[in-house]
Amino acid sequence: MAEPLKVLVTGAAGQIAYSLLFSVGKGDVFGQDQPIILVLLDIPPMMGVLEGVVMELNDCSLPLVKGIICTHDLEEAFTGIDVAFMVGAMPRREGMERKDLLKANVKIFKQQGEALDKFAKKDVKVLVVGNPANTNACICAKYAPSIPKENFSAMTRLDQNRAQSLVANRLGVPNSDVWNVIIWGNHSSTQFPDVQHAKVKIGGEDKNAFEAVKDDSWLKNEFVSTVQKRGAAIIAARKLSSAMSAAKAACDHIRDWWNGTQEVGFNFQSIFSINLIFLKN
Numbered sequence: 001m002a003e004p005l006k007v008l009v010t011g012a013a014g015q016i017a018y019s020l021l022f023s024v025g026k027g028d029v030f031g032q033d034q035p036i037i038l039v040l041l042d043i044p045p046m047m048g049v050l051e052g053v054v055m056e057l058n059d060c061s062l063p064l065v066k067g068i069i070c071t072h073d074l075e076e077a078f079t080g081i082d083v084a085f086m087v088g089a090m091p092r093r094e095g096m097e098r099k100d101l102l103k104a105n106v107k108i109f110k111q112q113g114e115a116l117d118k119f120a121k122k123d124v125k126v127l128v129v130g131n132p133a134n135t136n137a138c139i140c141a142k143y144a145p146s147i148p149k150e151n152f153s154a155m156t157r158l159d160q161n162r163a164q165s166l167v168a169n170r171l172g173v174p175n176s177d178v179w180n181v182i183i184w185g186n187h188s189s190t191q192f193p194d195v196q197h198a199k200v201k202i203g204g205e206d207k208n209a210f211e212a213v214k215d216d217s218w219l220k221n222e223f224v225s226t227v228q229k230r231g232a233a234i235i236a237a238r239k240l241s242s243a244m245s246a247a248k249a250a251c252d253h254i255r256d257w258w259n260g261t262q263e264v265g266f267n268f269q270s271i272f273s274i275n276l277i278f279l280k281n
């Protein structure tokens, strides 16, 4: 078996991490032949909660998990890591935009960018989930100048999954039969979900999304605004921001980055204003 990968999850006592740690631990991201060491970082007041998470991870009896490190110390958390899921940050509440989190969250990503620079492997892959994700990714990369910029990405995979699933549900086809959905722009209400190049397998044929949906007005209006406002709709309904779907998207993002996408050639993620994934999964 391969050497274990050291995988850091920040915000490990929070709600996204609660789903994420289980999926990573059971092999959904790095595969069934890849052992891992899970590194769990949170702030000192959350260490008690984190102990409970560790108890549960142990009780899951996951064969691929070769060790669990639980800490609030940045040097211990970031030393020698191969992958970082940067989740630890404040979530927004009802009525807020993601950019309202800048004041609270940007300083976390400056500090953790510096820690990446000092302690992580130079080929570490970093996924920033904490909002505002694109700005935080940019800051993280800026404060880790010894790590290539292309090793940093911001999570817009949740928007991509939302767009893919809306089209699939509209047509009554499996999600896997919709691909090449693009999200342009930041993970914010100004993003643009684009299905101009999307394909759908329907009735045994591959069709362009517009041809398959046969409702241009829906695709140009309601579909776009539903994806743009989905995060806020979940907060209004759950009184908490998305967690299960965010964890799934983080796993999808790193799995495809680590292993490559299944079928279609071009797959690029930028930490700046464009996030593209052409993907069939």
Ligand SMILES: NC(=O)c1ccc[n+]([C@@H]2O[C@H](COP(=O)([O-])OP(=O)(O)OC[C@H]3O[C@@H](n4cnc5c(N)ncnc54)[C@H](O)[C@@H]3O)[C@@H](O)[C@H]2O)c1
Pocket: 010, 011, 012, 013, 014, 015, 016, 017, 041, 042, 043, 046, 087, 088, 089, 090, 091, 092, 108, 128, 129, 130, 131, 132, 133, 155, 156, 158, 159, 187, 241, 242, 243, 246
């Ligand atoms: N990009 C996306 O698609 C997406 C989707 C959903 C949520 N989010 C964002 O992810 C973040 C986390 O959401 P959540 O629901 O898990 O929140 P949460 O409040 O449940 O958990 C956040 C955790 O981060 C910890 N934390 C705070 N400061 C930290 C620090 N300096 N170092 C390490 N840990 C720290 C907190 O103690 C807490 O345990 C939020 O910013 C949220 O807006 C992004």
Ligand SMILES: O=C(O)C[C@H](O)C(=O)O
Pocket: 091, 092, 098, 131, 158, 187, 230, 231, 232, 234, 241, 242
């Ligand atoms: O909307 C939020 O604040 C959480 C997350 O970014 C989401 O899109 O669900």
